[in-house]
Each structure stands twice: as C-alpha cells, then as structure tokens.
Amino acid sequence: MTAPAAGEGLLHVEALGATVAIEVADDRLRGRVEHAWSACRTTAVVGCPVVAAPELSPDAGDDEAAAALQSLTQLVTRAAILARAGELMMFHASALCDQRSGATIAMVAPGGTGKTTLVRTLGQGRGYVTDETVGIASDGTVSAYSKPLSVRRPATGQPKDEVAPSDLGLRPPQVQPWLAGIVLLRRDLEPGEAVVVEEVDVLDALVLLAPETSSLASFDRPLHRLAEIVQAVGGLRRVRYHDAADVEPVVTEVLGRPR
Amino acid sequence: MSHPVEVVATVTSSTMLRSGDLLDTYSTAVGTVVLVAGPTGHRVVRLSPLGDAVRAAIGPGRTLAELEVELVSRLGDPPAGGVSELVRSAVLALVDERVIVAGQGPKGDISGVIRP
Numbered sequence: 001m002t003a004p005a006a007g008e009g010l011l012h013v014e015a016l017g018a019t020v021a022i023e024v025a026d027d028r029l030r031g032r033v034e035h036a037w038s039a040c041r042t043t044a045v046v047g048c049p050v051v052a053a054p055e056l057s058p059d060a061g062d063d064e065a066a067a068a069l070q071s072l073t074q075l076v077t078r079a080a081i082l083a084r085a086g087e088l089m090m091f092h093a094s095a096l097c098d099q100r101s102g103a104t105i106a107m108v109a110p111g112g113t114g115k116t117t118l119v120r121t122l123g124q125g126r127g128y129v130t131d132e133t134v135g136i137a138s139d140g141t142v143s144a145y146s147k148p149l150s151v152r153r154p155a156t157g158q159p160k161d162e163v164a165p166s167d168l169g170l171r172p173p174q175v176q177p178w179l180a181g182i183v184l185l186r187r188d189l190e191p192g193e194a195v196v197v198e199e200v201d202v203l204d205a206l207v208l209l210a211p212e213t214s215s216l217a218s219f220d221r222p223l224h225r226l227a228e229i230v231q232a233v234g235g236l237r238r239v240r241y242h243d244a245a246d247v248e249p250v251v252t253e254v255l256g257r258p259r
Numbered sequence: 260m261s262h263p264v265e266v267v268a269t270v271t272s273s274t275m276l277r278s279g280d281l282l283d284t285y286s287t288a289v290g291t292v293v294l295v296a297g298p299t300g301h302r303v304v305r306l307s308p309l310g311d312a313v314r315a316a317i318g319p320g321r322t323l324a325e326l327e328v329e330l331v332s333r334l335g336d337p338p339a340g341g342v343s344e345l346v347r348s349a350v351l352a353l354v355d356e357r358v359i360v361a362g363q364g365p366k367g368d369i370s371g372v373i374r375p
Binding site: 202203204206207210211216217221222223224227 | 282283284285287289290291292293294296301302303304305
C-alpha cells in the first residue's frame with residue numbers, strides 16, 4: 001500500500017532514510033504512536049509506503065495496546081527495509097554516534113541479546129541512531145532509524161514497551177552519522193568477568209555477519225560489498241561481555257575515530 | 260563430520276556433481292567463502308582448502324570419479340589417506356551445505372546452475 005497523497009491523519013516517519021506513513025485508525029493509539037515515534041517524525045511524501053497500526057478490541061488493556069505498538073514497529077521496520085533493499089547494507093544492530101563528528105559504532109547482534117540495553121546504557125550524550133537496524137550506504141554514511149526503543153519487561157511472555165527515545169534521555173543524531181566501526185556482540189560472560197575484544201578475520205566476519213543482514217542478496221556481488229564495509233572500518237571485532245556498561249571503552253574508542 | 264544417510268547413499272562414483280546456487284564467492288590468501296541460496300534463505304559457508312579445490316574443479320559438472328582424477332592432476336596425490344575417501348568426504352560435506360548438488364542428469368545439462 002502506498003500513500004496517494006499527503007493524507008490527513010497519516011503520521012509520517014523517517015526510517016533508514018525512507019519515509020513511511022503510519023495510519024492509526026484507533027484513536028486510543030494515536031497519541032501513544034505520535035509520542036513513541038516523535039524522534040522520527042518527518043514531512044509527508046506522496047507515494048511513500050503506508051502501514052496500518054493494528055486496531056484494538058473494545059475492552060483493550062495496556063498489554064494489548066503495547067502489543068499493537070510493538071507490531072506497528074515491526075511493520076514500519078519491514079516497510080523501510082523493503083524500501084531500501086539493494087541500496088543500504090542493513091544489519092540487525094544497535095548504533096550510537098558522536099554528536100559532533102557523526103562517527104558511528106554499529107553493534108551487531110541477534111534479537112533479544114541486548115542491543116536495546118546497550119544503547120540505553122551507553123547512549124547518554126551521544127546520538128541514538130537505532131536499537132534495531134543499521135543501514136549503511138556505499139559511501140559509508142549511516143541512515144538513522146531513531147525508532148521507539150523496544151524495552152523488554154521483566155516478566156517473560158509480555159509484550160515489549162515501545163518507548164520514545166526522549167523518555168530515556170536519548171537524542172537522535174545531530175549530524176550525519178557515518179560508520180566508524182562495527183562489532184559483533186556476544187553476551188556470554190559471567191557477571192564480573194572483564195569484557196573480551198577479539199579480532200575476527202574477514203572470512204569469518206562474512207560468515208558471522210551475513211545472518212544478521214537484511215536483503216543481502218539484493219546486492220550485486222553481496223559478499224564483496226559486505227567485505228568492503230568490514231575492511232573500510234578496520235575489520236570486525238567480537239565483543240564478549242556481561243554488563244552493558246563494560247562495553248563503554250569500545251564505544252568511546254570507535255566514536256573517537258577520525259573520518 | 261557425519262552426513263545424512265540419504266546423501267551418502269546417493270553419491271556414488273558415477274554421480275554427477277554440479278555447482279550449487281552460489282550467489283557470490285569471496286576469496287583471500289587464506290581461504291574462500293561462498294553465499295549459497297537455499298529454500299529457507301541464504302547462507303555463507305567457509306570452505307576448507309580441499310572443499311574449495313572441489314568447487315573449483317567441478318566446472319560445468321563432473322562425476323565423482325572424474326572429480327578424483329581432476330583433483331589428483333591439480334593437487335597431486337594426498338600426503339596421507341586415500342584419494343577416494345578424502346574427495347568423497349569433502350563432496351558429502353559440500354552437498355550437505357548445498358555448495359554443490361548431486362544428481363543423475365546428463366553431464367551436458369547445466370540448467371539451473373547460476374554462476375556469479
């Protein structure tokens with residue numbers, strides 16, 4: 001579905017450099033959607049993809065609303081990835097940038113392994129690029145996706161809460177982000193163990209990173225493209241950790257790199 | 260490495276072997292990885308030195324027996340172990356990973372083979 005015109009009632013957001021229109025038919029969700037997506041708001045674009053927020057049942061409670069917001073985020077992400085397939089190399093990753101230089105660290109990890117926690121913990125005073133998908137153009141620039149953070153609740157089986165970055169003290173990038181470093185996260189250490197940083201050779205990097213990409217096969221010579229990205233930032237490093245705060249030195253080093 | 264019984268059973272000396280659906284191949288001085296298209300998505304597979312030699316030697320298609328001869332002509336006899344066992348083991352591993360496909364079709368039929 002695409003927007004025929006700058007439709008009234010549509011909320012337009014920028015995701016990975018694409019504009020996506022969100023249709024919110026249920027008034028009970030509208031305010032929450034507008035607030036959660038406040039960091040991504042943009043102007044209307046005719047013909048952009050449109051996604052519809054799920055409608056709530058008449059007696060919907062907070063859990064159902066949270067689940068609807070979570071589904072909406074997935075729909076927007078999917079639409080944005082589809083719009084940029086073959087243009088951006090997209091990783092399942094969280095990312096932070098330096099607010100003056102734009103130097104950005106992409107922290108690649110499968111879902112549910114701490115991407116959001118890392119940007120919440122280490123994002124203060126930095127640019128919040130994304131907690132979900134990092135899109136890298138051929139010139140190394142990064143398309144921000146400052147979506148609501150998907151915050152896990154303590155109890156299992158509960159929907160995640162889609163939280164506006166501003167509610168967590170995070171700000172979107174103030175300058176154009178560019179990729180300064182890429183790391184693969186593995187949260188496999190015990191509490192109290194020191195963070196371990198390991199160099200990964202380019203062939204193993206391709207094996208490890210490919211499963212964390214979206215639309216890799218959309219590129220001509222996809223492995224070569226992926227290798228170029230890895231080599232342009234000095235290679236892939238695997239960061240093994242337990243506590244998100246322990247990754248701070250790695251983030252500081254990468255965000256201090258010159259372009 | 261163990262292989263599924265059905266794969267072991269279907270690869271004989273006369274089995275025709277062809278390249279799988281490889282979307283890209285990337286090599287450095289220390290090795291090669293390939294991007295393999297599959298029914299459930301794409302995977303990157305790192306090849307062993309012998310696996311890479313098998314991939315390169317298959318060309319438009321060879322039987323397992325022909326492949327053994329070709330590999331000996333390219334690499335010489337192995338320092339240890341029998342050629343047949345080594346090549347067969349490497350082939351089975353590559354079939355498992357869909358880097359190559361095993362079938363009984365005529366040698367000249369290379370339809371469905373996608374080259375980067």
